[in-house]
Amino acid sequence: MDDKTTALVGIRKDGEIAVVTITNPPVNALSADLRQGLLEAAEACDEDDAIKAVVLVCAGRTFIAGADVREFGKPPQPPHLPGVVARIEAAKKPWVAAIHGTALGGGFEVAMGCRFRVASPDAKVGLPEVTLGIVPGASGTVRTSRLAGVSVAVDLVTSGRPWNASKALSVGLIDEIIAGDLAAGAVAFARSALKCPLPPAVSERPVEPMPEDFWQEAGKRAAKAGHQAPLEALALIRFGSQHPFPEAMAKERACFLALRQSEEAAALRHVFFAERGAGRPDALRAVKPRSVASVGVIGGGTMGAGIAAACREAGLPVVLIERDDVALDRGLANLASIFDGAVKRGKLDSKGKADRLAGIVGSTDYAALAGCDLIIEAVFEEIGVKRAVFADLVRHCRADAILATNTSYLDPRAIVAGLAHPERFIGLHFFSPAHVMKLLEIVPVPETASDVLAAAFALGRLLGKVPVEAGICEGFIGNRILKRYRAAAEALVVEGVGIAEIDAAMRDFGFRMGPFEAQDLGGLDIAYLQREGARSAGQVVPETLGDRLVKAGRKGQKTDGGWYDYPNGGRSPEPSLVVAELLSAHVAPSRLMPRDEIAANLLAAMASEGQAILVEGVAQSASDIDLVEIHGYGFPRWKGGPMFLHDRKG
Ligand code: 3HC
Ligand code: NAI
Numbered sequence: 001m002d003d004k005t006t007a008l009v010g011i012r013k014d015g016e017i018a019v020v021t022i023t024n025p026p027v028n029a030l031s032a033d034l035r036q037g038l039l040e041a042a043e044a045c046d047e048d049d050a051i052k053a054v055v056l057v058c059a060g061r062t063f064i065a066g067a068d069v070r071e072f073g074k075p076p077q078p079p080h081l082p083g084v085v086a087r088i089e090a091a092k093k094p095w096v097a098a099i100h101g102t103a104l105g106g107g108f109e110v111a112m113g114c115r116f117r118v119a120s121p122d123a124k125v126g127l128p129e130v131t132l133g134i135v136p137g138a139s140g141t142v143r144t145s146r147l148a149g150v151s152v153a154v155d156l157v158t159s160g161r162p163w164n165a166s167k168a169l170s171v172g173l174i175d176e177i178i179a180g181d182l183a184a185g186a187v188a189f190a191r192s193a194l195k196c197p198l199p200p201a202v203s204e205r206p207v208e209p210m211p212e213d214f215w216q217e218a219g220k221r222a223a224k225a226g227h228q229a230p231l232e233a234l235a236l237i238r239f240g241s242q243h244p245f246p247e248a249m250a251k252e253r254a255c256f257l258a259l260r261q262s263e264e265a266a267a268l269r270h271v272f273f274a275e276r277g278a279g280r281p282d283a284l285r286a287v288k289p290r291s292v293a294s295v296g297v298i299g300g301g302t303m304g305a306g307i308a309a310a311c312r313e314a315g316l317p318v319v320l321i322e323r324d325d326v327a328l329d330r331g332l333a334n335l336a337s338i339f340d341g342a343v344k345r346g347k348l349d350s351k352g353k354a355d356r357l358a359g360i361v362g363s364t365d366y367a368a369l370a371g372c373d374l375i376i377e378a379v380f381e382e383i384g385v386k387r388a389v390f391a392d393l394v395r396h397c398r399a400d401a402i403l404a405t406n407t408s409y410l411d412p413r414a415i416v417a418g419l420a421h422p423e424r425f426i427g428l429h430f431f432s433p434a435h436v437m438k439l440l441e442i443v444p445v446p447e448t449a450s451d452v453l454a455a456a457f458a459l460g461r462l463l464g465k466v467p468v469e470a471g472i473c474e475g476f477i478g479n480r481i482l483k484r485y486r487a488a489a490e491a492l493v494v495e496g497v498g499i500a501e502i503d504a505a506m507r508d509f510g511f512r513m514g515p516f517e518a519q520d521l522g523g524l525d526i527a528y529l530q531r532e533g534a535r536s537a538g539q540v541v542p543e544t545l546g547d548r549l550v551k552a553g554r555k556g557q558k559t560d561g562g563w564y565d566y567p568n569g570g571r572s573p574e575p576s577l578v579v580a581e582l583l584s585a586h587v588a589p590s591r592l593m594p595r596d597e598i599a600a601n602l603l604a605a606m607a608s609e610g611q612a613i614l615v616e617g618v619a620q621s622a623s624d625i626d627l628v629e630i631h632g633y634g635f636p637r638w639k640g641g642p643m644f645l646h647d648r649k650g
Helices: 032-047 081-089 106-113 128-132 140-148 150-159 165-170 182-193 212-223 228-242 245-260 263-278 302-313 325-344 350-358 383-396 412-416 450-462 478-494 499-509 515-522 525-536 545-551 577-586 595-615 622-633 642-649
Strands: 009-014 017-022 053-058 095-099 102-104 116-119 124-126 295-298 318-321 360-363 374-377 402-405 425-430 439-444 466-469
Touching: 009 032, 017 032, 017 182, 032 081, 053 182, 081 106, 095 106, 095 182, 102 106, 106 124, 106 140, 116 165, 116 182, 124 165, 128 150, 128 228, 128 263, 140 150, 140 228, 140 245, 150 212, 150 228, 212 228, 228 245, 228 263, 245 263, 263 466, 263 622, 263 642, 295 302, 302 318, 302 325, 302 350, 302 425, 318 325, 325 350, 325 360, 350 360, 374 383, 383 402, 383 412, 402 412, 402 450, 412 425, 425 450, 439 450, 439 622, 450 466, 466 622, 478 499, 478 515, 478 545, 478 595, 478 622, 499 515, 499 595, 525 545, 545 577, 595 622, 595 642, 622 642
Parallel strands: 017 053, 053 095, 095 116, 102 124, 295 318, 295 374, 318 360, 374 402, 402 425, 439 466
Antiparallel strands: 009 017, 425 439
8 A cells, every 4th residue: 555645534654554644623523524534544554464553643733532523413424433433443453542632532432442542641531422411422431441440431431521641541541651752652662562462452351340339329429410411421331331342332322312412412512612712702813912921919808819829820920919918918828728728639739839839929019010911900899999009000010011900890991090001901800719710701991902802811711711701881791690690589589489499499400509598608798788889879779688688687608697597507508587587578478389480480580681781792692691601600501501591492
């Protein structure tokens, strides 16, 4: 065979080893054409007697990242992936998968069809199908147990989280880590493998059976995800470990094809593509972001410390400014305790903590900000305090430094009105805890320069956030919908529906907490003070049930009670007789409402506010609103967001 190249699959020879190279940018997804190309490559290599082994590599940033998700909404096209994997496994010559970047889903299934797997040190392997609402469809639930044991299969498949190369090597998911030139290393690996007897194909290896209590425990863990796919995947792994390979494959395929059509899968695909679109708005594609290599944070409280920690996590040096030495010590302690938490959870070692802390300069002097490219203000939510801080920033920072406010409700235009160089002002609304929550609302003022807006998106991506642009209105996108959601929940209470029933309905829907439990946790006083502020500014804001509770001293868990009682200082909410008494004159006699009706009611309120937000241009797209709800407010990802749901249900 001469060297051969089709559009997606090239074959070249290195002596007796064929190197099959896939080139299907951006991530070498397994489109129908690529599947066909792989079948043809397997035929060509088998037919050439001079070839003794085959190395499979990918061009570009990654090994095959999986099936082509864009095909999932359409009928399956032949050749189907299980057949392609089986063809590679049945090849006359052993195949070696050479993995760099990520071998995910169908990509790792192809690798498991190969007789050997080698990887670069920074490669990852995984089966993330459950995160798309499906199960592996080309042997992931069947071959993984046969390759590395049932317990590894359960972790990889039901969590959907990839493993790094060294962890994968330790359990036999891969055979060798190759530093340096991967293709050359894989060819050398293939040559030495040919000198030994070949191991059996993965499908022919035995599986160690697991005891009943293993499956019980695994079932409990999989159920925690809250949606169907992890449980289905677990059942398939169990079946696959107890039945012959062909039967297990048939069952997996049937389940994969059924779930592919499910609402859950459609929702998760919607979120997958929305997330990828969010960080890169079309309007900014040609804009070079203003450079951000160092950050100043004003205020080391709840938000400032979290923002500073997120910046350090991304490697940015941080200057933390507080109003006096006592507050600065407290702010630095807040930061240290975030890193301590990461150490405790095993996410950071002591050297990592020391590195993070070494990149922070604390000061009470704004002059320390002179070299910073971006300054994020996170001081008290009071217009006077924020205006004074911005006036100081303008005096001390470079004229091209980006100046951002983390305000939740204030109008960013009012914070910076009259200050020089308005093109560098922007709102960067992080969510609490800022080093954990993925949402970043980006709020430009009318004068914000496009390279400043682009820098905000670039920062969001660098920090691993989901950046969403929001227009200026009270509460931007997220808090505005939250307000409507809470009002709708209170309206049901007024109609006589039980507080605990409403919370339970939203938990059944998929939220971790219902609207009232969540308020008790965060504190009812925050929204109360905001309403009071509006009232004292002359706005007509009717008294809410929440206002009545705050006035009676019930601000939530911090005061031993809010919508619920928390007996003995505990954290479990108990329905409260005091609340029933306080609200009795304002609510109708108790009535039963089915939980799905309660949920539908509150979801309709969210979607309707979302619709208004879209019409006003506060959000750029319905999918941005879905991302805000999912990443900032605990909306269950597998339901796709309020706008997606509304669109599907009509
Ligand atoms: N199918 C189609 N397009 C994909 C894709 C896939 N599996 N994975 C990524 N893309 C696209 C993205 O939409 C994006 O397109 P855009 O540039 O037009 O927006 C582009 O590739 C780059 O993606 P990212 O921005 O996510 O690039 P990163 O470098 O940050 O990440 C990645 C790369 C880790 C591979 C990440 O894209 C990813 O996790 N992809 C999904 C992997 C996955 O879920 N695979 C399993 C699929 S299901 C399956 O295989 C079923 C099988 O069992 C039969
Ligand atoms: P906080 O009260 O915990 O912290 C504010 C910090 O700012 C304090 O440490 C204070 O000493 C410092 N500070 C006050 N004036 C200062 C000045 N002139 N110079 C330097 N430091 C000063 O408040 P929190 O919760 O961190 O909120 C900060 C901002 O973030 C507010 O605008 C708030 O609306 C917003 N926000 C809060 C969220 C939350 O859940 N807490 C969520 C999103 C935004």
